[in-house]
Amino acid sequence: MTAAKRRAASGSSSSSSSSNSSSGSNEQQPLQQQQHHQHQQQQQQQLQHQQHHHHHDGSQQAHEYQHLLQHQHHPHSNYHPQQYHQRQQQHTPQQQQQQHHQASSTTTSSTTATLRDCSVKLPLDILWLPKSAMRPVGADASHTDCILVVGVSRPKLAVVFLTVMLISLFLTFHVLYDSAVYNIQAAQAVHERHRLSLAVSASAAAAASSFAANPNPNLNHLPVFVKPVVSSNQLSHPMVFPSSRVHFPKTSRRLPQALIIGVRKCGTRALLEMLYLHPRIQKAGGEVHFFDRDENYLKGLEWYRKKMPHSFRGQITIEKSPSYFVSPEVPERVRAMNASIKLLLIVREPVTRAISDYTQLRSHAATAILPLAEQSASAGAGSGYGARMSSTPSTLYAKLQAAHSYDNALGSGAGAKETAMAGMGARRAAATTTTTPTPSAAQLAAKSFEELAIFPNGTVNEAYRPLSISMYHVHLHRWLEVFPREQLLVVNGDRLIEDPVSQLKRIEAFLGIEHRVRSEHFYFNETKGFYCLRYDNGDRCLRETKGRKHPHVDPVVVSRLRKFFAEYNQRFYELVGEDLGWPEE
Numbered sequence: 001m002t003a004a005k006r007r008a009a010s011g012s013s014s015s016s017s018s019s020n021s022s023s024g025s026n027e028q029q030p031l032q033q034q035q036h037h038q039h040q041q042q043q044q045q046q047l048q049h050q051q052h053h054h055h056h057d058g059s060q061q062a063h064e065y066q067h068l069l070q071h072q073h074h075p076h077s078n079y080h081p082q083q084y085h086q087r088q089q090q091h092t093p094q095q096q097q098q099q100h101h102q103a104s105s106t107t108t109s110s111t112t113a114t115l116r117d118c119s120v121k122l123p124l125d126i127l128w129l130p131k132s133a134m135r136p137v138g139a140d141a142s143h144t145d146c147i148l149v150v151g152v153s154r155p156k157l158a159v160v161f162l163t164v165m166l167i168s169l170f171l172t173f174h175v176l177y178d179s180a181v182y183n184i185q186a187a188q189a190v191h192e193r194h195r196l197s198l199a200v201s202a203s204a205a206a207a208a209s210s211f212a213a214n215p216n217p218n219l220n221h222l223p224v225f226v227k228p229v230v231s232s233n234q235l236s237h238p239m240v241f242p243s244s245r246v247h248f249p250k251t252s253r254r255l256p257q258a259l260i261i262g263v264r265k266c267g268t269r270a271l272l273e274m275l276y277l278h279p280r281i282q283k284a285g286g287e288v289h290f291f292d293r294d295e296n297y298l299k300g301l302e303w304y305r306k307k308m309p310h311s312f313r314g315q316i317t318i319e320k321s322p323s324y325f326v327s328p329e330v331p332e333r334v335r336a337m338n339a340s341i342k343l344l345l346i347v348r349e350p351v352t353r354a355i356s357d358y359t360q361l362r363s364h365a366a367t368a369i370l371p372l373a374e375q376s377a378s379a380g381a382g383s384g385y386g387a388r389m390s391s392t393p394s395t396l397y398a399k400l401q402a403a404h405s406y407d408n409a410l411g412s413g414a415g416a417k418e419t420a421m422a423g424m425g426a427r428r429a430a431a432t433t434t435t436t437p438t439p440s441a442a443q444l445a446a447k448s449f450e451e452l453a454i455f456p457n458g459t460v461n462e463a464y465r466p467l468s469i470s471m472y473h474v475h476l477h478r479w480l481e482v483f484p485r486e487q488l489l490v491v492n493g494d495r496l497i498e499d500p501v502s503q504l505k506r507i508e509a510f511l512g513i514e515h516r517v518r519s520e521h522f523y524f525n526e527t528k529g530f531y532c533l534r535y536d537n538g539d540r541c542l543r544e545t546k547g548r549k550h551p552h553v554d555p556v557v558v559s560r561l562r563k564f565f566a567e568y569n570q571r572f573y574e575l576v577g578e579d580l581g582w583p584e585e
């Protein structure tokens with residue numbers, strides 16, 4: 001017989017003798033307990049049989065564990081290994097004497113000793129048991145080689161112990177996560193820097209040397225992607241990064257510090273993309289329409305902030321939504337967010353802009369024609385040039401509001417993102433607008449620019465949206481009631497098409513960033529007829545929706561409209577303090 005077998009046999013005989021020792025008092029015990037002892041004996045025999053077959057070295061511990069399990073199955077017992085030891089010690093002196101005699105040669109005491117020996121002196125008692133200690137529970141039980149049994153003897157201490165372990169684990173993962181995020185940011189920054197290599201031709205070495213030349217640098221004047229660490233309290237960095245390494249400052253989403261507020265079809269997209277060539281500029285991907293759409297504005301600034309791109313400290317985030325310019329509630333809302341925000345307004349010769357607008361609207365098969373304007377037309381020359389000349393910006397704006405609200409009801413055809421007069425004011429006006437039958441999109445699309453812009457009696461349809469948006473002074477007036485003139489830069493969109501660098505230089509100065517976007521960032525694309533952007537990893541033109549071919553417009557109508565706008569343009573020049581030299585016929 002092997003030692004294991006002997007141990008298994010002695011363990012079972014110990015148990016049976018232990019149960020026999022108490023059999024003398026069976027008659028006094030309740031029937032339930034007697035049954036329980038019988039059940040114990042049966043199980044022990046089964047276990048012995050099982051151990052015999054398994055021939056496992058750890059069978060003695062298995063028996064011990066089985067014994068504990070049996071007690072746990074007792075309806076009145078809640079056994080624990082330590083309780084087991086105590087129970088062993090709580091037998092009557094007679095029983096103890098009997099047991100003592102037997103235990104000297106049997107495994108009851110050795111089992112107890114084994115249990116004591118195997119118990120780690122921790123709040124957690126850990127037993128490593130062979131699989132034979134477990135009664136098979138399912139098919140998988142046979143695959144289990146060993147069982148780890150953890151018993152908690154001091155629950156409070158164990159909870160503290162586990163809590164400390166969990167916190168340590170959390171902190172470890174936090175540091176690892178932080179480090180991983182920084183590595184990703186660093187990789188992105190390197191990629192970005194690579195993309196902008198022309199703009200950032202002053203390399204990291206130059207940055208380091210300029211830093212060395214100026215020991216108290218304004219970080220805003222260093223390239224943002226690679227900055228030597230100044231000091232640990234100036235720039236936060238992950239714990240795992242040695243401070244001597246090149247440091248990638250943390251990015252976060254920031255509310256815009258500058259806005260391109262319009263004007264629609266004047267080159268707002270081109271302007272944003274060109275500015276984005278500058279390493280200090282980050283741009284919001286699409287038009288967010290936060291300030292002009294109530295459904296967005298009511299979501300709050302945090303919603304808006306989350307729409308912004310990640311940016312490094314020192315970078316300027318810019319968003320563009322051209323409809324901000326013509327939406328009445330926007331200036332006040334923008335000021336509520338940031339009273340010192342920088343505003344970029346790009347304008348273009350008003351008639352060309354109107355034709356561009358018409359081209360886009362037509363391409364969406366829905367141009368706007370306004371009931372107010374139709375009524376004006378049928379009323380004759382009442383809304384003609386003479387009447388317009390006496391209009392103040394605010395009264396003219398009220399008329400345009402009513403017109404725009406109807407324009408909205410039509411869906412304007414410019415796509416939701418370009419709805420110029422979304423918002424409460426427009427809806428209020430819509431409720432009071434007369435319900436003239438709405439022309440179908442097909443009917444609208446079939447109309448020429450001339451038909452839409454000039455009434456049959458020869459007067460200008462000044463409420464026609466492409467024209468009303470070109471009345472820049474009307475809209476700008478509201479902005480300048482809220483913001484000082486110095487906070488707004490007027491960009492000449494016609495010049496941006498012809499000579500982007502000169503306009504960008506002005507904008508860089510206005511934004512307080514170094515002159516970085518240069519002629520090498522552009523090339524003229526003959527096919528497109530516009531400047532396209534040049535990166536070191538490829539060239540990119542704006543989409544085909546930018547730079548559409550305009551339809552031919554009767555020169556007489558163009559001349560008529562230019563005369564019409566001459567007065568408005570003068571007012572605009574006065575407001576901005578600059579003559580943009582737009583033709584007057």
Ligand SMILES: Nc1ncnc2c1ncn2[C@@H]1O[C@H](COP(=O)(O)OS(=O)(=O)O)[C@@H](OP(=O)(O)O)[C@H]1O
Pocket residue numbers: 263264265266267268269270322355356357359496497530531532542545546547548549
């Ligand atoms: N480099 C370059 N490439 C292409 N297009 C250029 C460029 N610079 C300015 N533009 C002019 O941008 C006009 C479109 O203006 P927007 O981007 O403001 O349009 S929109 O309001 O966002 O729909 C667009 O108007 P259209 O020519 O009428 O299509 C262009 O004239």
